[in-house]
Amino acid sequence: MEKLWKCMDCGKEFKCPSDLEIHRCNHTGERPFTCSESGNGFTWSSHPLSHQRVHTDKRPFKCSNYRKFYKSSRKLMLHQYIHSDDLTFHQRVHTEERPVSCPKCGKRFTTSSRLWMHWRLHSAKKQFTCPDCEKGFTNTSELLIHQRVHNRERPFPCPECRKGFAQ
Numbered sequence: 003m004e005k006l007w008k009c010m011d012c013g014k015e016f017k018c019p020s021d022l023e024i025h026r027c028n029h030t031g032e033r034p035f036t037c038s039e040s041g042n043g044f045t046w047s048s049h050p051l052s053h054q055r056v057h058t059d060k061r062p063f064k065c066s067n068y069r070k071f072y073k074s075s076r077k078l079m080l081h082q083y084i085h086s087d088d089l090t091f092h093q094r095v096h097t098e099e100r101p102v103s104c105p106k107c108g109k110r111f112t113t114s115s116r117l118w119m120h121w122r123l124h125s126a127k128k129q130f131t132c133p134d135c136e137k138g139f140t141n142t143s144e145l146l147i148h149q150r151v152h153n154r155e156r157p158f159p160c161p162e163c164r165k166g167f168a169q
Contacts, residue, residue, distance in 0.1 A: 080115055 006015040007022040011029045016022040024045060027033065033043025037050045039057050044050050052074055055061070061071035063078040072078040100110035102117045106124045111117045128138025130145040134152045139145040150156070156166025 007019050008015050009022060009025055027045040033045060035044045035047050035050050037053050055073040061073050063072040063075050065081055100112055102111045102114050104117060104120055128140055130139040130142055132148055159166050
């Protein structure tokens with residue numbers, strides 16, 4: 003029988019104590035591994051190494067079918083997933099086909115990864131609240147754009163008729 007190490011906060015079990023130690027960082031917010039260039043903190047020891055590619059232009063992951071290189075294996079896998087379909091992502095862009103739809107709002111996307119990015123907007127905590135109408139937003143830039151409605155600010159004029167728009 004295998005010994006399991008249990009997290010006292012959430013009850014999740016691990017096969018070795020080092021995995022539990024890393025998992026505990028999720029609860030404590032600790033980021034013991036840092037990037038020497040930017041100072042960003044990470045939970046896993048391998049993450050600062052892959053993060054370093056943000057500061058350089060190294061792209062060690064190559065697609066076997068295309069002459070494309072990627073900074074992370076995740077982005078290469080996403081590229082390969084997109085191009086594994088009969089109708090490639092690039093073809094979808096040109097044909098404007100959007101076969102994947104959001105179950106919450108119905109908005110359509112070219113790939114499931116784009117849907118996933120969109121879905122985060124629905125599930126994200128809306129911690130930035132408009133003081134005028136109490137509508138919630140996931141980030142400050144969305145809130146600032148929204149507040150133009152209340153301020154009647156229209157910084158973007160139409161080049162044809164000069165009518166102003168908030169966005």
